[in-house]
Amino acid sequence: MSESGTLRTIRTDIPARLDRLPWSRFHWRIVIGLGTVWILDGLEVTIVGSVASRMTQKGSGIHMSSGDIGTAAGIYVAGACVGALFFGQLTDRFGRKKLFIVTLGLYIVATLATAFAFAPWYFFLIRFFTGAGIGGEYAAINSAIDELIPARNRGQIDLTINGSYWVGAALGSLGSLILLNTSWVSLHVGWRIAFGIGGILGLGIMIVRRHVPESPRWLFIHGREQEAEMIVDRIENEVRAETKQELPQPQGSITVRQRRVIPFREIARGAAQRYPRRALLGLALFVGQAFLYNAVTFNLGTLLSGFFGVDSGQVPYFMVIFAVSNFLGPLLLGRLFDTVGRKPMITATYFGSAIVTAILAALLMNNNLTDWSFFALVLVTFFIASAGASSAYLTVSEVFPMESRALCIALFFAVGTAVGGITGPLLFGQFINSGSRNLVAVGFLIGAGVMLLGGVAEMFFGVRAEQQSLENIARPLTAEEAEAESEGREPAPQPDFGARGARIAERKVRQSQRERTGGRRYAPGVGSSFYSPGLAGTGAQNSRTSAMADEAEDREIEEVSDALRENGTMDRAALEKLVKGKSWGPGRFRRALGEAVFESRARRTSAHSYSPPERGNDD
Template structure:
């Protein structure tokens, strides 16, 4: 009897090497090994999300300490997003050329270095420049989280485990706001202003994770696309051995896989055949989702100060609302593999639109916190569904590039958003800001419903 845990002979004919390796990974039962890589990779999302929402915290804090005007506050938020735009374009493409693991180490290393340096910025110009460079380092982080985990996780639990990874990551959002509320108002520690410690904390945490990630293997699916078949087979065989030992069970036999060869894919393939429709759909999606999703998180402290609350109260109320991010992420876990991704994305987007409108009109603290909390719960059901979905609609040879370029558009939109939103906020009020956001989320729903393919429960190669 053939040992299914050992590498099987690969053929170039009926079952291409890539498809065979994919089938071997997909049929594995979930194990401690899968949970470990989900944790190590998911913690990286913490720093990306911490940094994204830190922009709004810093804008609210430094407006008082450095006497920042409307435009300067917008730049504090935008600088990191502009860096992420550049990093997502460059590092995500390099991940398809040089490997997922290598870019994991490059991006967090750059972020840790420049985030630490920005903590000692003497003025606004230095702060903006260093936050831009830190953003470059983080630009491909979420792209790599999605791509890497999708290429390792069995298809039966792909959505659920990616949702677990983001649940770890989204703890960073209320942490950023709660730390901000605690460290503002002139507090100093060891002679440094409290806001500087927010940047130091992110840098040190990312540096520690960098050490943990050095133990991660390269993606076998990517290795096969690069023609490194023997290395891919060795990694898959090692994973099978560990999973068999951890579960104490005989591994299922490798199913007959569809003959869908994975190969190197030129970047231009994004704009040909079926992928052209998917690329168009996802570019439109990323621009629109940024306004509804990141608009609240990055602007909430500024919106609340515009409503007349103090900086400390604004950060506290925002932090309480942000608690919905990890809770919403956790709530998505039992849903994400049971409901078709498109349906879940659309339902959650409509929830974001409705709760955003209620938040924009809210005046009482209880209403601000309640609707902010419900908005963030919907936001992370939405976010987890779309992060899984985007990994499933492009092939391995193009996956990181296609996701990263679309993601870069969202970061560019995030950089422009403060200038537009804060102008509308000043001239027309919070209700108009969130009414406009609601309209864009409805357009997003139409985009996904009309152009998005089905994906739930299918292998990456089949999709």
């Protein structure tokens, strides 16, 4: 809180200072310190999938049927939904960092208690609390990551971190290979040790978390702007020492009225009234990915054993390959969400996974699949779907206001996962228990259908959020620009472009014309001229942010042109290294170079070589 102990209306440039930082060791610490929650979740889900068939065998120490495994999976997801809603409100109220410890502590206690399960009812109860801990983590972690990672890297980093779920899945499967081997570990002990692995990893993560700072964005909203300034100063000093360069000036500021608590009804009203299309989008994306993922992942072990004769001791080998395929999806495709864009990539991943799933269902219904051909189609499906599933979390954490970010993540996670994530495992568990391939195929067709709906929602309601500041995508609820101007305070400074303004204006017209010609004119959803509260390029604050982004692009084009003028013909890679183009963000150097050539401020002399403009064209 501020020194006076009262909440004030303040102007701050903290968001701009964070977004203009080059990638550094600090950001790697954020990735490692916060991204580990998905490793834990992946470990939990995969251990259940790997040991499920073993827990149904006589002598396992707990008598469970394949239907009970599906029920336990549904209860785990229900716990995650409840935990997300409960801890999500606390995260927005008390801060991201405090909730890291609470939710991680709950997970550690619950997962260790699972190792002592002796009856189905006890197993169900403990799985609920384990899920609650993981669900609470989702809200706190997703909001903190987005508020600390620069805008130009946010898409790729979010998808990769969410994809690290499958690193945990691989670890769980590899551990199960040993723990489920009855020649090494007895039948009733191995699966218990498997659950203990999660608790041990959780303790290690607890130590790493102490190096993660509180979100400066959350701090200045809640009256602790001095603490926020100290954190950002420390980050900037660290980055300067690492890069040995001065940082560029932050472009723009935001005026907010500090508040301790924002009522739930205000958040819900904001989502329903200000962003109804975004609310439908978030729901559709979460229902689709939650149904398909939870249904198949929780039941893959019993599916392989029951329908394709795979020995329960061999299931972990399949799970390791499955996990690797899922991790490679967001890892290899993640960069495209920042360069090609959110809308085309999210649409493509949802549609693509739906098509492959439908093909799998048709072949399964006709009994045309062997164990490996079935598994190959599963791998292709989830390589594509994993990037789409990760993008659901990215979407809901980007497109709603800063003050309600954690609770919005929790709300859409809970509602979407409750609809898809609970019904999926329960339905698939019963279909598998029936022994009917046709019923299992119907389950896959339902999964394809809900993924298809998610892709349609993205086509029409998706937001082009790539490389945009969070405050530009959705204006904070506490932004008080109008109030500041009405009280006679000096308005935020507008950038003075001078002669540069003419170039920018001409470029914007040209880019707008490009968007309205060719195949781009058929792209559904919002475009650069679409008006929506809080959307990039709309409203006074967003207009300033958009103008500053245009100025940054012009500076980058100018740097490319000046480097060629001073150094002569250069290889593309050497030119990018000279101007430090990689630090601009994904796709930024490529775009600046292309615009420089188009504007005759550079010439392309070969496939990978560029030279200064011809005399007479240089302005």
